Amino acid sequence: MKQFPSFDRTIASDRASRQPRGGSLDPAVTSSETAAVVGSAGAAVGDADPNWLLGDNPVMRRIARSIDRAAEVECTVLLRGETGTGKEMWARLLHRSGPRSGRAFIPVNCAALTPSLVESQLFGHEQGAFTGAKGRTLGVFRAAQGGVVFLDEIGEMPLELQPKLLRVLQQREVMPVGAEHPVSVDVQVIAATNRDLEKEVEQGRFREDLYYRLNMIELRVPSLRERIEDIPAFIEFFSRKCAARYRLPVWRPSADVLARFCEFPWPGNVRQLEHVIEQGYVLQVEPQLPTRPTPVSGGSAGLPCLDLATLRERAIRQALEVTRGHKARAAQLLGVHANTMTRLLKELDRPATGGDAG
Numbered sequence: 001m002k003q004f005p006s007f008d009r010t011i012a013s014d015r016a017s018r019q020p021r022g023g024s025l026d027p028a029v030t031s032s033e034t035a036a037v038v039g040s041a042g043a044a045v046g047d048a049d050p051n052w053l054l055g056d057n058p059v060m061r062r063i064a065r066s067i068d069r070a071a072e073v074e075c076t077v078l079l080r081g082e083t084g085t086g087k088e089m090w091a092r093l094l095h096r097s098g099p100r101s102g103r104a105f106i107p108v109n110c111a112a113l114t115p116s117l118v119e120s121q122l123f124g125h126e127q128g129a130f131t132g133a134k135g136r137t138l139g140v141f142r143a144a145q146g147g148v149v150f151l152d153e154i155g156e157m158p159l160e161l162q163p164k165l166l167r168v169l170q171q172r173e174v175m176p177v178g179a180e181h182p183v184s185v186d187v188q189v190i191a192a193t194n195r196d197l198e199k200e201v202e203q204g205r206f207r208e209d210l211y212y213r214l215n216m217i218e219l220r221v222p223s224l225r226e227r228i229e230d231i232p233a234f235i236e237f238f239s240r241k242c243a244a245r246y247r248l249p250v251w252r253p254s255a256d257v258l259a260r261f262c263e264f265p266w267p268g269n270v271r272q273l274e275h276v277i278e279q280g281y282v283l284q285v286e287p288q289l290p291t292r293p294t295p296v297s298g299g300s301a302g303l304p305c306l307d308l309a310t311l312r313e314r315a316i317r318q319a320l321e322v323t324r325g326h327k328a329r330a331a332q333l334l335g336v337h338a339n340t341m342t343r344l345l346k347e348l349d350r351p352a353t354g355g356d357a358g
Helices: 009-015 032-042 058-073 087-097 118-123 139-143 159-171 197-202 208-214 228-246 255-263 269-283 308-322 327-334 338-349
Strands: 077-080 105-109 148-152 188-193 217-220
Touching: 058 087, 058 217, 077 087, 087 105, 087 148, 087 188, 105 139, 118 139, 118 159, 159 208, 197 208, 228 255, 228 269, 269 327, 308 327, 308 338, 327 338
Parallel strands: 077 188, 077 217, 105 148, 148 188
Antiparallel strands: none
């Protein structure tokens, strides 16, 4: 692999002491120098905050204006889009942009909630409400009083819990486990999903009334392949972010490499692009595009085989290969929770029960 070319030590040394904050798609701490290089693509909502990358895609600009409005009126928002498109980033931006910015922002991964404790986790419980309940807990909604609750992967919420969430949205109150009376709450709810909720409603897996309550404002975040004009700016942005973090040069791809990065489909979207660039910095090599599986004869529609178990195994192993065995990042790439990834790996370790090996 080719190593980094000579780098701009001035920029690297000037920013080496500062560490980026937040998650993989959260705004990074950037300097005015970085903002100047990114230019118009570095503008944020209202073009007032150069600390994260919006891009020039007109759809993203419309989303930014809608986020401004949703923050102002404090209504419920439903964010839709593929894994890795930055839905939580938009939720955090909405929180910072509105009157609730000084209060709590509590993210909840609905797919990771413990089935036996989910009601207590969300709505709290009173002392003695169940075996082992030695004290009372507030739960997510009461802990976020006055702030914002972000319900990620809302399509994974158990059907039996959905009426209780509907009560929060309609009555603005929760019923803690073991309580005799409901408790008023004041929170703004932002939900996100990569599922087709209309289809989930049709198939009886998601309540229609809850769906309509959640999408007071519905925003669809486009995939990275729908906004390829922003890929060069993202590469510049993430390269500078990593250069500051790892005290290495700012990576500037050649025209040929940049073209290949723009042509790549990026199934993991912006999160995957950031990971590819950061991986290059960690290994101190030029960032490499993930390898794409080569279809074999006998498959259909480009699939290497038709056995679902085999396809799943190949996807898991490819994700681990791309991430150099990093299970958490492989889970992000596959769009599953880390707990799900652990379960899938355990299933792969079990003795094979047959199936097409491809």
